[in-house]
Amino acid sequence: MNTESTVMASDTAPANGSPTLVPATHSSAALKVGDRTPKPSEGLLSLFLPNRHVAFPLLILVGLVEAALFLALWVLSPYDVLPTPLEVLSALGRLWMTQGLGQELATSFGLNLQALLWSSLISLGLAYLTVLPVFRPLVTAISKGRFLSLAGFTFIFTLMVGGGRPLQVTLLTFAITVFYVTSMASVIAAIPRSEFEHARTLRMSEGRIVWEVVILGTADKAFEVLRQNAAMGWMMLSLIEGIVRSGGGIGAMLLAESKHFALAEVFAIQLVILIVGMVQDYSIEWLRRLCCPYSVLTLERK
């Protein structure tokens, strides 16, 4: 133990009883208690210790190393059925140049975006409407739609909107909405009573409170819910485009390649979906930080 920081009161207490001023070294030593900044001696070990702050460049390096490890495992995999990275890249070029992967991707992106806009409109509207007790049973019922299979709705939606693209949009909107509305309604239900009361003490009308506390107050969380559901949209997209192939899209292409056991092509399409999804994910997160800068101020990991 550092001798400078372990001076006992009895060691320094003067006989006349006047107060003892603790040297500055004690203060700075005390400040480090509980600090999550790793000690220099910990080095790379800090990566394996809980709740350590790690510099961003180091995290990037760790990510690159892990990606390289994954690639090595993939290349050296004993499963012959797995296509190699080179085969996947070759398939990607082929799909893009000769089979219209770019066109199908644009179709799917448009479909996902359209469904996301509709589901955002419906879900946020319904979630905000839970401030009115009359809408709460309806929202609860819609959220239970998460347990239902999309296949069961294909026929009824076909009768309602016809086939092709409108049917795809309807199915995907439904699929996203049941999750989106559940998450957003939970966010609103979790607003502490104190926030409503704070607004009331400022003489706000209940309508104004809905705007200030429920809508503006949860805006940052709404972005996060949007981000998660946008990702789920891509996950469900291939299923829906598979159900309604007449509308085309990358999901229909994926299922067609899968049917013919063209695994390199399947991997290539998955890779494209992953890249587009990640770009979308980071874009929404960037938008959240731009619109709601306060949302990251108190985070341990920003």
Added chain:
Amino acid sequence: MAAPTVLPLFRSDIGAKMTTDFSYQLRETLVHLEGVSKSYDGTPILRDVNLEIKNLVRPDCLQGQVVALLGPSGMGKTTLFRILAGLETPDSGQVLMGGEQKTVRSGQVGVVAQHYPLFAHRTVLGNLAVAGKQIGLKGSAARDKAADLLERFGLTEHSDKYPAQLSGGQRQRAAIAQQFMCSDAFLLMDEPFSGLDILAQETLIRFIHDIVSKDELMTFILITHDISAALQIADTVWVLGRDRNESGNPLPGARVQASFNLIERGLAWHEDIAALPEFGILRQEIRELFPRL
């Protein structure tokens, strides 16, 4: 009750008019709790709480007042706070507020809860501006009042910060400033000294003293368990507690058990009150009262 003490002249560095005159008058009733009772799930929390806060007037002085409601933990202080704020309705009795003595409603009293509430999604200036809108202030009028309050509360340089970027003391001042945007007569504070270190407590006491000594219409109502802090700032102290039965067991439901007029004891409007021997005596008196409540 001790006889009024004539106190020596003190230099006020906080804006109060310098005076040797410690006489005062109690005029119309500002806050009146009449038989307020409240139970939760059948358990009485407050039982027949009665108290009256009158308008205190000092000749030739811009003197507001500070009233402290003291009590040990679990005595229903927060329930009383919520009732006084108009956020909760008593099961019986009523709270009358203001010169017209109307039943209190939320928004009539400025309220600073224990966690210093502010809108996390607005900057300090935004928090004040949105409060200003509630009383019809628009555009430059709202901005001017907000800027004035920010300057008065030492927050000008923090006006563009979000609440999460403020220290505890700054956040507390910002929360008070926000309430002042739309309520400048009563300010109710729940455990304002809780979690503050001794320096921050002293700063807050000076801060409240500063406001009260500049505004004769201002009434601070502090609800706290901190005897020392309350005695340093209050003019009147009410102690909340439970009655005991013949066996000495506490009966459910707290009510006002004692009140202390600190002006009469020479413990108000005074610098460095805590250094006076009377301060220690009164603190001990109340301290000894607490275990019996």
